[in-house]
Amino acid sequence: MKKGRVTIKDIARELNIAPSTVSRALNDHPAIKKETKEAVKALAEKLDYQPNLLALNLLQKKSNTIGVIVPEITGHFFSAIITGVQDVIVHSEYNIMICLSNESYEEELTIVKRLSKIQIDGVLVSPSSETKNFDHFKKLQKSGIPIVVFDRDCPGLEADKVLVDDYFGAFQAVEYLIGIGCNRIAHLGGPLNLSTTEHRLQGYLDALHKNKVAVNDQYVVHVSGFSHEEVELATKELLNNNELPDAIFAYSDNLAISAMHTAKELGLQIPGQISIVGFDDEPHSAFITPALSTVWQPVYSMGMLSARILLSHLKNPNTPPEYRKEVFKPELVIRASSKENKLVSED
Structure with missing residues (x-):
């Protein structure tokens, strides 16, 4: 018997x-x-024969693989979603292929083209922060590949979607800050074309309006990317106002933590002079000093539900799609970075 992979011809011979x-x-x-x-x-068992799944998949015009497109996996958020996906997919006949767009629309386009060429069976996607056009996803759908969008919405794209109520989470956070005596609340927002950015901004604004707190345009800044340098510049822009904000509601925990670092470098006490609240509840947020108040999202459950919805389409390929939109409710987690400032309340 020859060395190397055993084939059907070897067994036959x-x-x-x-x-x-x-x-x-x-x-x-x-x-x-x-x-x-x-x-x-x-004999097949004795020789440890393994079928050539690639050839079989090509013959059947399917890959038994699901693509998962995410902007990054360095933080807890997307890695937890992928874990949720994997814990569902592992019990099915499918494998998962994780693809990183690195927050780049061009890289996302390349990924989608490659997935299409290898006859991917389905796609789970959270679009990049640069993605404004969703035609590449529509092409996948037209070729019969089902898509489930999670976390970041694709407005105008008809597909299954698993999202979080970002508006509600932001509204909760800002109303909480108002309740502890803050009335100069700034918003450190994410990239403007993201649906999550839009919804969190609107939650911030509506909480101020509802509680009759004046909206100061100088207290609202957005980052175009997520690097510490960009967040530092945006935070300094907020903190260099003639009237210092007494709170910052940040788009994410990573932005909030960068803002905390910058505020400390400027000699500000947290929460003595400024309260800070993030969004995501990354695990490390509870262990920084002071521990970060934030908005918790059920990311693992988002991953599991996204995978289950996609599998339901793959199991029933000839059934006309009835798109689902599932929206999870986030929860406010109060920690040390946003305690009431007694000095301010006494003035």
């Missing part, structure tokens, strides 16, 4: 039968005698 007979015996074809099946399967 060893048993002096046709390769087609081996193939049918391995697949329990009724035309093959019981004795032949047993001999073929015994």
